[in-house]
Amino acid sequence: xxxxxxxxxxxxxxxxxxxxxxxxxxxxxxxxxxxxxxxxxxxxxxxxxxxxxxxxxxxxxxxxxxxxxxxxxxxxxxxxxxxxxxxxxxxxxxxxxxxxxxxxxxxxxxxxxxxxxxxxxxxxxxxxxxxxxxxxxxxxxxxxxxxxxxxxxxxxxxxxxxxxxxxxxxxxxxxxxxxxxxxxxxxxxxxxxxxxxxxxxxxxxxxxxxxxxxxxxxxxxxxxxxxxxxxxxxxxxxxxxxxxxxxxxxxxxxxxxxxxxxxxxxxxxxxxxxxxxxxxxxxxxxxxxxxxxx
Amino acid sequence: xxxxxxxxxxxxxxxxxxxxxxxxxxxxxxxxxxxxxxxxxxxxxxxxxxxxxxxxxxxxxxxxxxxxxxxxxxxxxxxxxxxxxxxxxxxxxxxxxxxxxxxxxxxxxxxxxxxxxxxxxxxxxxxxxxxxxxxxxxxxxxxxxxxxxxxxxxxxxxxxxxxxxxxxxxxxxxxxxxxxxxxxxxxxxxxxxxxxxxxxxxxxxxxxxxxxxxxxxxxxxxxxxxxxxxxxxxxxxxxxxxxxxxxxxxxxxxxxxxxx
Numbered sequence: 001x002x003x004x005x006x007x008x009x010x011x012x013x014x015x016x017x018x019x020x021x022x023x024x025x026x027x028x029x030x031x032x033x034x035x036x037x038x039x040x041x042x043x044x045x046x047x048x049x050x051x052x053x054x055x056x057x058x059x060x061x062x063x064x065x066x067x068x069x070x071x072x073x074x075x076x077x078x079x080x081x082x083x084x085x086x087x088x089x090x091x092x093x094x095x096x097x098x099x100x101x102x103x104x105x106x107x108x109x110x111x112x113x114x115x116x117x118x119x120x121x122x123x124x125x126x127x128x129x130x131x132x133x134x135x136x137x138x139x140x141x142x143x144x145x146x147x148x149x150x151x152x153x154x155x156x157x158x159x160x161x162x163x164x165x166x167x168x169x170x171x172x173x174x175x176x177x178x179x180x181x182x183x184x185x186x187x188x189x190x191x192x193x194x195x196x197x198x199x200x201x202x203x204x205x206x207x208x209x210x211x212x213x214x215x216x217x218x219x220x221x222x223x224x225x226x227x228x229x230x231x232x233x234x235x236x237x238x239x240x241x242x243x244x245x246x247x248x249x250x251x252x253x254x255x256x257x258x259x260x261x262x263x264x265x266x267x268x269x270x271x272x273x274x275x276x277x278x279x280x281x282x283x284x285x286x287x288x289x290x291x292x293x294x
Numbered sequence: 295x296x297x298x299x300x301x302x303x304x305x306x307x308x309x310x311x312x313x314x315x316x317x318x319x320x321x322x323x324x325x326x327x328x329x330x331x332x333x334x335x336x337x338x339x340x341x342x343x344x345x346x347x348x349x350x351x352x353x354x355x356x357x358x359x360x361x362x363x364x365x366x367x368x369x370x371x372x373x374x375x376x377x378x379x380x381x382x383x384x385x386x387x388x389x390x391x392x393x394x395x396x397x398x399x400x401x402x403x404x405x406x407x408x409x410x411x412x413x414x415x416x417x418x419x420x421x422x423x424x425x426x427x428x429x430x431x432x433x434x435x436x437x438x439x440x441x442x443x444x445x446x447x448x449x450x451x452x453x454x455x456x457x458x459x460x461x462x463x464x465x466x467x468x469x470x471x472x473x474x475x476x477x478x479x480x481x482x483x484x485x486x487x488x489x490x491x492x493x494x495x496x497x498x499x500x501x502x503x504x505x506x507x508x509x510x511x512x513x514x515x516x517x518x519x520x521x522x523x524x525x526x527x528x529x530x531x532x533x534x535x536x537x538x539x540x541x542x543x544x545x546x547x548x549x550x551x552x553x554x
Contacts, residue, residue, distance in 0.1 A: 129461030129469035151470035183380030
């Protein structure tokens with residue numbers, strides 16, 4: 001029995017309620033589901049517990065800058081060498097306005113791995129001796145219960161209501177495949193109650209079945225499949241296009257001030273009613289220049 | 295920037311200092327936030343004295359790629375990589391202590407080798423918000439931790455860091471965390487390492503052009519200084535030639551201001 005879960009972007013993001021725990025995939029300018037994050041901004045979701053699986057760039061900046069985030073599981077919000085600390089994130093932190101659970105990357109993975117295995121917490125070797133346990137209530141230093149000499153930190157489970165993941169291809173049921181650094185997406189999908197899949201292309205089931213070993217996301221807990229070419233723009237989609245350094249520089253320049261951010265959001269989010277309009281605004285020439293060899 | 299009398303830049307000197315420490319090493323971790331200097335060090339070490347070096351990082355991995363990119367995660371490295379290292383897997387390798395060395399940076403570092411990438415000032419209301427630790431506690435779990443800092447000043451070298459994101463040996467020991475790499479720090483002025491008896495930072499050597507007084511004045515705590523103080527060996531003609539001909543022909547280490 002197959003059931004099509006194909007939806008519009010508006011319908012898929014409409015499933016999310018204010019206050020939900022929302023995890024997103026990708027890392028460091030790669031594979032962030034930015035098209036769906038723009039739609040979250042358009043729909044004015046509020047008070048989300050935002051859990052980017054790894055470092056986030058554009059997605060985190062948009063959600064924080066637009067006021068969608070109530071609290072956040074944090075490692076990094078930034079654009080690597082283009083701007084290591086995202087400007088909207090930086091201002092929110094320096095103003096004391098953003099509640100975060102500060103973690104190191106592997107610690108956050110432990111929280112999500114715990115949820116994926118039905119555990120209340122998961123131990124992690126890194127953390128004792130740092131100031132993280134002092135500021136993060138999801139982290140406690142505990143001794144080795146077997147009497148060994150190494151203390152560890154217990155990372156409290158985080159079970160997202162939704163995991164949003166940017167893939168390359170998906171069938172209508174949400175069996176999806178993608179390359180690059182996909183393991184954060186896989187961990188988040190196993191942890192979450194429901195998964196929303198963003199796909200560059202929706203493909204026939206036969207396409208997935210031809211290479212089942214390449215399947216990264218299984219459809220059992222996928223509730224929506226959204227097709228959006230260049231859906232990760234301005235971040236990259238491995239095997240399809242690289243990140244858009246020029247657009248990232250444009251954003252970083254604009255978002256230095258709240259007014260500049262508002263202008264950016266107006267231009268690239270609010271005044272473009274849907275994803276196609278967004279791509280038109282970026283322009284065909286730029287998009288084609290980003291395409292990479294398969 | 296290369297001054298008129300110098301044949302090399304600070305970034306090139308740093309790459310040479312790290313490369314010399316990699317003799318006989320096998321597994322190296324390079325973080326993706328900022329990778330030029332470590333990638334240059336690896337390229338140099340492989341050509342000179344560490345043919346078995348393999349670089350591991352999140353993203354594309356290939357032992358053959360002896361060229362520099364801004365990040366180890368950049369697309370250019372995926373074109374002929376042998377694999378794509380997944381996040382879960384690299385953290386498992388790091389936590390298992392497999393790396394011979396890893397690289398890290400700091401907004402602040404104190405006399406105990408604690409480093410801070412999180413905030414300057416009070417955590418809840420910071421004067422300056424930093425990028426956060428990313429994966430750097432994990433990368434500190436190898437045998438050695440190479441820290442490179444592009445500003446040697448009292449605001450970076452402080453009495454006590456405002457937030458410990460990666461603990462030095464004393465903080466680790468006090469918290470029952472035994473494992474962590476032996477720290478070496480390279481700045482534009484000097485090479486520092488830990489005094490093993492006191493577990494505090496000391497000067498190991500001072501770069502050509504810098505003086506002991508300058509290092510003391512620009513370090514925000516009383517730094518242990520050997521007398522006489524050794525001079526950092528400058529890059530040899532061979533090292534500079536290899537860097538510029540084979541590893542960094544595009545001149546990233548010569549043109550770009552290194553990032554702190």
